[in-house]
Amino acid sequence: MGTHGPVVVIGAGLSGLSAALHLAAHGREVVVVEARDEPGGCCGTADLGPFRFDTGPSVLTMPEVLADTFGAAGVDMESVLPLRRLDPFYRMAFPDGSQLDVVDGAQRMADNVRALCGPAEAARYLEFRRRLGTMFEAEWSSFIDADMTRLRAMARPHALLKLAAAGGFRRLDRFVARHLTDERLIRAHTFQALYVGLAPAKALAIYAVVAHMDTVGGVYFPSGGMHAIPRALASVAEKAGAALRYGVRAERVETDASGVVAVRLETGERLRARHVVVACDLPRARGGLLPAGAAGGWRLARPRFSPSCLVMHVGLDRRPPGQAHHTLHFGREWAATFAALAAGRPQPDPSLLITCPETGTAGGGPPTLSVLEPAPNLASGADWDDLAPRLEERLLGRLADLGYGDLSAAPRTTIDPPGWARLGHSAGTPFALDHRFRQTAWFRPSGRVRRVPGLHVAGMYTAPGVGVPPALISGRLAAVRVLEDRR
Numbered sequence: 001m002g003t004h005g006p007v008v009v010i011g012a013g014l015s016g017l018s019a020a021l022h023l024a025a026h027g028r029e030v031v032v033v034e035a036r037d038e039p040g041g042c043c044g045t046a047d048l049g050p051f052r053f054d055t056g057p058s059v060l061t062m063p064e065v066l067a068d069t070f071g072a073a074g075v076d077m078e079s080v081l082p083l084r085r086l087d088p089f090y091r092m093a094f095p096d097g098s099q100l101d102v103v104d105g106a107q108r109m110a111d112n113v114r115a116l117c118g119p120a121e122a123a124r125y126l127e128f129r130r131r132l133g134t135m136f137e138a139e140w141s142s143f144i145d146a147d148m149t150r151l152r153a154m155a156r157p158h159a160l161l162k163l164a165a166a167g168g169f170r171r172l173d174r175f176v177a178r179h180l181t182d183e184r185l186i187r188a189h190t191f192q193a194l195y196v197g198l199a200p201a202k203a204l205a206i207y208a209v210v211a212h213m214d215t216v217g218g219v220y221f222p223s224g225g226m227h228a229i230p231r232a233l234a235s236v237a238e239k240a241g242a243a244l245r246y247g248v249r250a251e252r253v254e255t256d257a258s259g260v261v262a263v264r265l266e267t268g269e270r271l272r273a274r275h276v277v278v279a280c281d282l283p284r285a286r287g288g289l290l291p292a293g294a295a296g297g298w299r300l301a302r303p304r305f306s307p308s309c310l311v312m313h314v315g316l317d318r319r320p321p322g323q324a325h326h327t328l329h330f331g332r333e334w335a336a337t338f339a340a341l342a343a344g345r346p347q348p349d350p351s352l353l354i355t356c357p358e359t360g361t362a363g364g365g366p367p368t369l370s371v372l373e374p375a376p377n378l379a380s381g382a383d384w385d386d387l388a389p390r391l392e393e394r395l396l397g398r399l400a401d402l403g404y405g406d407l408s409a410a411p412r413t414t415i416d417p418p419g420w421a422r423l424g425h426s427a428g429t430p431f432a433l434d435h436r437f438r439q440t441a442w443f444r445p446s447g448r449v450r451r452v453p454g455l456h457v458a459g460m461y462t463a464p465g466v467g468v469p470p471a472l473i474s475g476r477l478a479a480v481r482v483l484e485d486r487r
Contacts, residue, residue, distance in 0.1 A: 005274025007482055008263045010250045010289070013041020014181060014468060015458035016279030017473025019231040023241035025073040026483055032242060033247040039234040042430055042460075044423075045227035045409075048411050051315035052365045054226040055415065056430070057212075057327065058355040058372075061213040062469040063099075063220050067232065069472050073240045074281045076390065081188075081232040082223045082404035087112075089219040090240055092188045093402075101190060101324070102215050109215075111479050117182040127414065128179035128189075139209050175205035189215065189332055191351060194374055196466060197306025197434025199338030206435060221357065229468070253278070255291055259453030259454040275454045275482045280447060283426040283460035284335060294452050298444055304438075305467070306431035307341045308417040309390055310376040310460045311370060315411035319356060319367040320404065329402055337374075344380025347373070347393060353399065369404070371395060378417050378428035388416045432460035440465070447478055456481055 003284035009025055011014045015073070023030045036040075042069075043056040060083070067077040088101035100116050103109055104127055114122035120231045139248050169362075190200035192210040222228045234244055242478075253276050254262040263271045278285050283303060286294075331337060331349035340347045353372040373395060376382055396408050417428030433439045440463075449455040458478040464470040 004028065006272055006289065007275040007277065008033065008250075008271050008273040009277045009279055010253075010263065010285075011056050011278070011280035011459070012036075012039040012234060012244060013122050013279060013459065013476040014230060014233070014471040015460075016041070016149040017230055017237055017477070018472045019277045019279060019456075019458050019478045020238040020244075020475075021069060021233060021240060022476050022479035023070050023482060024242040025134075026479075027241070028482070030152060030237075030242040032244045033248045033250050033265065033271070034244065034246050035482070037091065037247050039246075040227055040230040042425075042471075043175050043226055043227070048313070048315060048413050051313075051368050051411060052160070053313040053368055053370060053413070054227070055311070055313070057468055058370065059214070060220045060222070060226065060229075060468055061217055063332060065278065065472050067468040070236055073108070077238050081228060084223070085444050086219045086325045088187055088324055090445060091327045093327055093329045094184050095330060098184065102188070105380055110285070113185065117185055121180065121182050121185060124186065125179055128176070131179060132208055132216060135206070136209045136212045137215075139206060170205045171201060172203040172205050172207055173200035175208060176200075180194075180322055181228055184330075187334065188328075189329075191328065194307070195431075196321075197431055198436060199335075199342065200347065201335070201338070202342075202436070204440075206440075207435065210467075218294075219326065225357065250289060252288065253290055253294075253452075253455065255452055256457075259263060260455050264305075271452075272331060272384070273454070275378070275456065275485065277456045277458055277478045279458040279466050279478075281424050281426050282457060282459070284424065286296065291452060292353065292448050294455060297389070303426075304435040304436060305377050305379055305427040308375050308420055308427070308429035308431070310373045310375045310388070310395070310414065310416050311393055312370070312373075312392065312412055312414045314369045316367040316369055319358070320369075323356045325355065325357060328352070329354065341374060341376060344382065345374045345380075346387065348379065350374055352395075354401075354404075358368060369407075370397065372387070375417060378421060382417075384416055384418050388414070388418075391416075412453040413461050430468050435465055447474065448481055454485070 006029040009020045009032040010031050016032060020032045021028045033337050046053050046055050063083055071076045088103045090102045094098040098116060101112055110126050113125045172193055173190055176186050180186050186385045189211045192214060193200045193203040194208050196207050238244055249265050249266045251266045252264045254264055258277050260273055263273050265278055329352045334347035337347040337350055350373045355370045392414055400406055420430050422429040444463045445461050447457045456478045457472040460466045462474055464473055479487060
């Protein structure tokens with residue numbers, strides 16, 4: 001294997017697997033240690049009788065990032081992980097009974113907007129779509145697909161000027177409302193702010209790129225479900241030479257005056273290491289896995305966590321006829337729902353994301369339905385023993401009202417914020433830190449731990465942030481730093 005000394009990757013989630021695959025493809029000796037019995041991390045799976053559910057992200061965008069990850073090992077993604085482009089990407093269902101299918105192609109999408117909102121709004125939509133593309137181009141290479149471990153990464157005058165000219169430093173809701181006038185269309189292009197943990201009135205317009213990824217770039221689904229992604233990454237990483245060890249918990253990163261020297265496992269075994277990539281929940285890692293003050297520093301002194309979610313997975317007798325893969329049911333309330341989350345309370349009238357894969361695409365079993373409702377994280381201090389059953393009952397009633405029938409007797413399992421905490425997520429949220437300005441790009445915990453040579457960070461807590469493509473990118477950036485380091 002390589003002559004630069006072994007690398008230990010802690011965590012076999014998407015970022016850890018990405019780092020391991022890139023490193024192994026460059027001939028480095030890599031060992032991945034994962035406390036669970038399978039790869040995936042946040043991108044997990046669960047069985048309930050004959051039903052199989054994806055328990056992590058349900059929305060896959062930017063498939064070229066995933067293809068590039070496999071391509072680092074010389075593997076064509078289509079040969080190991082076939083993807084299907086959804087049509088529609090989303091179905092937006094509004095409380096007045098109207099619907100908007102978000103589809104591929106500018107003109108096709110404009111036709112749908114025209115049918116819902118009229119020709120003037122369709123023309124405004126096409127101009128707005130062009131502005132989204134301009135902002136995406138201004139951000140991608142300079143702020144998303146870039147190493148943010150140095151302050152000069154933020155100090156790029158040309159890139160900042162382009163982003164400012166595109167409107168990136170306005171508030172998201174105001175930016176969208178400058179271009180679109182129909183409230184339904186505005187909601188369809190601002191709800192994505194919740195992906196970065198903020199209300200549209202609080203998020204910067206730079207996060208309109210999430211709407212671009214969703215509504216322009218497209219949404220995809222792997223054959224075998226979302227959990228097929230980490231399974232395929234793990235398989236390719238192993239074939240490239242990485243060793244993956246499951247059911248093994250890392251207990252301590254050991255250092256000396258020169259930096260990283262080993263990782264000690266809870267079994268007492270000691271893995272020699274010249275580099276360690278920490279690709280697990282960073283606040284928890286600071287509680288004993290890492291040397292004191294080794295990761296996060298002032299950036300994690302007062303962490304502001306994203307809201308959490310309540311996710312109900314339901315087994316179905318049959319798939320609802322005509323059901324889209326992703327349906328977003330908007331509530332009547334809007335501003336009040338975000339204010340409630342910010343105050344640490346359940347939303348009074350939440351919008352629901354319902355995922356209903358076609359039969360057979362999530363592991364070959366019978367049809368399933370998964371419902372996500374935004375919820376406060378554990379920092380709110382809510383009594384979830386009391387709150388969870390009430391919210392679950394309310395959710396079942398809402399589903400019945402929306403036409404999904406009485407699911408109260410159906411096989412189901414629910415993950416609430418305490419459940420996310422039991423799965424290893426700080427503050428009971430699977431969305432890590434929110435993306436306010438002080439927790440964005442260079443201000444997010446650094447991927448390079450300067451106090452400890454050889455120690456690196458990947459995953460949602462570092463730049464570029466939350467989501468499948470950012471996690472994969474963070475793993476690649478960590479691998480690049482290891483490969484460039486002369487230790």
